[in-house]
Amino acid sequence: MGSGLVIGCHRSVLAVRGAVIPQACSDPLVSVRVTPGDLAPNNERVTILRAHLQTAAHALLEAGCDDALDEARLEVEVLYAEASGLTRAAVLARVSDEPDAAALETFEATIARRLAHEPLAYILGRREFYGMTFAVRRGVLIPRPDTETLVEAALAAVRAHPAARRLVRVADVGTGSGAIALTLARHAPTAKVWAIDESTEALAIAGRNMRTFQLQSQIVLLAGDLLEPLIDPMHVVVANLPYIPTAVVETLAPEVRDWEPRGALDGGEDGLAPFRALAAQLPEHLAEGSHAVLLEVGAGQAPEVASIVTAAIGGSASLHHDLAGIERVVEVRIGY
Ligand SMILES: C[S@@+](CC[C@H](N)C(=O)[O-])C[C@H]1O[C@@H](n2cnc3c(N)ncnc32)[C@H](O)[C@@H]1O
Incomplete structure (x- = not known):
């Protein structure tokens, strides 16, 4: 794995609804290697946006909200874009950054709604x-x-x-x-x-x-x-x-x-x-x-x-x- 830190589902969307998706955190798509520069100033580990997105996508798939991981990823990217006020392209350009705390909170709330099978169109309005x-x-x-x-x-x-x-x-x-x-x-x-x-x-x-x-x-x-x-x-x-x-x-x-x-x-x-x-x-x-x-x-x-x-x-x-x-x-x- 080299010298980078391996981080996973820390502060993930799963915490929001109290759900446990055992495989999600060990999935290679979810565990993401980052450098020590990714440590927050208070020395707490941070989780980059990609990890949050991928954890959420796996949760949607596991809950049967989507039939395929690609579909779930698309929904998750759209919901993060909505929560952050960014375009989807801008979200994808920032997946290695630490997410904005307020955007993350809004995103997690919308993922919780989607996990309850609320259609994406109703969430977006x-x-x-x-x-x-x-x-x-x-x-x-x-x-x-x-x-x-x-x-x-x-x-x-x-x-x-x-x-x-x-x-x-x-x-x-x-x-x-x-x-x-x-x-x-x-x-x-x-x-x-x-x-x-x-x-x-x-x-x-x-x-x-x-x-x-x-x-x-x-x-x-x-x-x-x-x-x-x-x-x-x-x-x-x-x-x-x-x-x-x-x-x-x-x-x-x-x-x-x-x-x-x-x-x-x-x-x-x-x-x-x-x-x-x-x-x-x-x-x-x-x-x-x-x-x-x-x-x-x-x-x-x-x-x-x-x-x-x-x-x-x-x-x-x-x-x-x-x-x-x-x-x-x-x-x-x-x-x-
Ligand atoms: C399948 S939706 C179509 C909505 C929209 N036209 C569309 O294509 O997205 C059917 C609509 O017909 C309305 N509807 C059902 N029975 C009706 C009736 N007897 N008289 C008037 N509207 C009715 C429903 O409230 C609903 O909005």
Whole structure:
């Protein structure tokens, strides 16, 4: 080992939650050699940042918060960057330094939250979606990359609509953080979007995001059940409704099952109840002439959802695949 001091889990994040991860301290990735210059002025041993980061990453892995060490390391680096006000690149450039005490304390508190399976996005209070940063917190679904497939398809439907040069009326049903409504509004300037949710907690976050992106002139926030609160007929209806069968919700990762709102996940016994309820409301809320309905669905649900929608409003369905090749969006366009 040469002449350097070998230091390990001293003052590690593990102390914060009283957890003991026996292997972590003896892991070669965690034990780090430093020179005697790393002794603090009071002659106490110090632990360089790398050791704290690696100990935390191992703890997340051991607790089942992440599936792979690389994933855990990334989360840990992001959380230390957040705690210290540094960029991730700056954190990586300082891994051989002693960490700032205040940053370390904040970091350890956030690692304790993550070890309780709180999703990273809730800890950070934000999530990237379609190139925009959305505020999120417990009580609102964290936007998923799969939903970008729905946004792409909906943007195409809005731009192709005969009213595209004037004003296209769009409903985003179950808006949550406003991820779909706000990306559509930003990328389709002639769209006016009615963003509806039954959860007032979700609407509060959607409102906050709307103000952050300064899209108030294009967005109307409405509380209520599906399309019921609407007065004007819609050219395009877009929805990412809950579609996970009740029994499956129980089998999801604790990050989702225990932290994200049940009302955003649970689609009833077969996962399709919200689609049936929406389909029943569609005929009276679609504009005369040209209109489109686009729905995000779970894996394997597309054929059933397509027939639910076409039985209600006619037309024929086309399907859009996500990046994993799964049929993710059912679209029914009528009159254009
Ligand atoms: C899967 S989340 C989608 C959130 C957001 N649109 C997104 O894609 O990230 C479903 C949303 O639908 C809302 N919701 C569920 N049932 C509803 C209903 N009957 N009427 C209105 N909103 C509903 C939930 O509160 C939740 O915010």
